[in-house]
């Protein structure tokens with residue numbers, strides 16, 4: 001039965017990780033992988049998470065199923081985190097939270113819901129976008145289309161984006177990155193969000209907002225600007241949230257699908273269908289990650305510790321962005337790479353070309369994907385001079 005199955009090449013990032021491991025260059029730098037790293041190159045467990053886990057272990061009384069929507073306490077803490085403590089959307093009880101296996105699980109639930117209940121509607125993603133969007137939505141049966149996002153000079157192509165969105169057929173779904181756009185790092189300003197909102201409203205589009213990096217860009221509240229604007233201004237919005245990065249609980253698979261509907265009644269209708277979609281996929285989500293998040297956000301003390309640690313991570317990334325550009329000044333390359341200091345989140349489209357990326361890997365042991373996307377958290381203050389010298393050598 002399996003004779004005809006062909007082997008496909010592995011994920012490019014996994015290949016990069018393997019090559020990095022084998023590289024004996026003591027100066028080597030990994031800018032490929034998609035997780036946060038500290039100055040020592042480690043992805044540590046946050047202290048707030050460790051403390052929450054100790055409490056959970058002590059107080060846990062059962063490991064029974066938690067239901068298709070997940071733990072109610074998780075929804076109660078995620079909704080205000082994403083939509084705001086005083087959200088009119090929450091006051092109107094028109095938002096529903098469904099715990100999911102990571103942000104990816106929430107995206108798949110959204111994809112399945114759209115395929116089942118909005119048949120014939122295409123999904124529009126930015127070009128480029130997170131590569132997994134390109135696989136998981138067609139796997140759910142959706143037709144994928146693209147709108148431009150970056151121009152030939154490696155700048156946000158907002159005019160191109162807006163012009164393309166204006167042409168999207170009524171009722172189609174448009175995927176927007178809430179903040180920390182992956183892979184480019186280019187985010188929309190408040191004014192640009194407002195313009196997108198106007199077009200979305202005019203064209204009668206359904207926004208699907210991927211919110212995987214809340215707190216990694218400018219702050220927990222600041223990063224939610226576009227999400228809250230859309231949810232408060234429109235009748236219907238789909239939001240996928242992830243706790244993988246901001247709580248550093250990647251392997252615990254903790255995300256949330258938030259469905260915003262016109263009113264409470266319609267929200268409950270939609271919610272009942274989401275339970276079916278979740279059941280048909282995996283029945284119930286895993287419990288541990290959501291229990292950690294609830295434990296932290298329900299405790300003023302743990303929440304304060306978590307916010308402090310998150311701020312440390314964000315500040316580190318943003319200072320590395322600025323210092324990277326400064327380190328390129330002596331080589332006259334600071335203007336060319338100024339975009340790195342303006343971008344937000346873990347990733348940057350550096351503007352490095354595939355041949356330059358190859359040379360950085362082969363001659364300097366610096367690893368990143370060939371698109372020139374670098375994980376800024378993989379920089380370290382100690383290695384910045386080496387990185388700058390290497391980049392100057394290939395420019």
Ligand SMILES: Cc1ncc(COP(=O)(O)O)c(C=O)c1O
Nearest residue numbers: 102103104130182210212242244
């Ligand atoms: C844009 C984007 N969306 C969603 C996710 C999903 O994250 P996870 O499934 O690990 O929570 C990621 C993770 O890298 C991402 O970059």
